[in-house]
């Protein structure tokens with residue numbers, strides 16, 4: 001049986017259930033890299049060029065962690081999912097970067113997902129992946145349909161049950177927020193906020209501080225898209241709904257505070273952050289921007305978090 005490695009980084013948090021079902025239905029065995037740790041981060045950092053953002057360096061570390069454990073590495077280039085909105089250039093160029101910087105990697109399975117090029121191109125690229133495993137078109141069609149169905153289930157489950165990708169994939173993290181005294185929206189790319197090593201266990205840390213944490217995936221895609229349109233009109237970036245849309249939605253529906261976590265040096269993040277920051281100031285809702293890179297210290301993050309939560313608590317006491 002052919003073994004396919006999926007790095008536990010970047011788009012893993014959005015599409016892993018779909019990719020897993022698709023590949024397994026084709027007859028592949030899927031192996032996922034372990035959760036990020038110091039050695040994965042360090043090995044990725046040694047391969048990234050200077051202006052590579054932290055999440056991409058982490059991704060390289062996960063590819064290295066899978067070397068020797070799989071026959072093929074799944075690294076799709078998700079360029080556009082339609083409506084003229086595009087992914088960041090680093091995500092689009094991921095297969096090329098991976099081939100150049102990690103030559104010891106097994107061959108990449110790297111379909112381009114670009115809805116802007118039309119359905120025919122999309123189907124052709126997906127079917128090219130399928131042909132690695134089967135020449136039976138019916139098996140391939142079924143794998144595509146079941147993969148897509150599991151993707152819809154995954155996103156509906158998160159927004160209906162108000163859970164995070166980690167809970168939906170692994171059943172991880174406590175949802176017991178009965179003791180919470182206030183609600184904070186944690187906003188950022190899934191590959192930052194749900195990677196516990198990169199985010200310094202931000203979600204569980206906040207929950208231990210008796211904060212109810214709400215995240216972008218707990219809102220339906222329709223509501224995120226509508227909130228994005230109200231704030232900026234038609235989005236240019238594929239991920240605007242998860243940052244700008246979620247920020248706008250939670251500011252409109254009312255939370256006690258917002259924490260936005262961005263990758264240091266990320267151009268799209270800095271623009272999206274300033275839009276949400278501006279709206280938060282108008283709404284008089286406290287916002288804490290956090291910028292992470294491989295040098296970010298846990299101590300510094302905790303100090304800022306505590307100061308922010310003190311302010312949120314004081315404000316809440318004054319307002320009630």
Ligand code: SF4
Nearest residue numbers: 053088090263266268
């Ligand atoms: S959007 Fe920002 S954080 Fe994400 S891959 Fe691109 S540069 Fe990195």
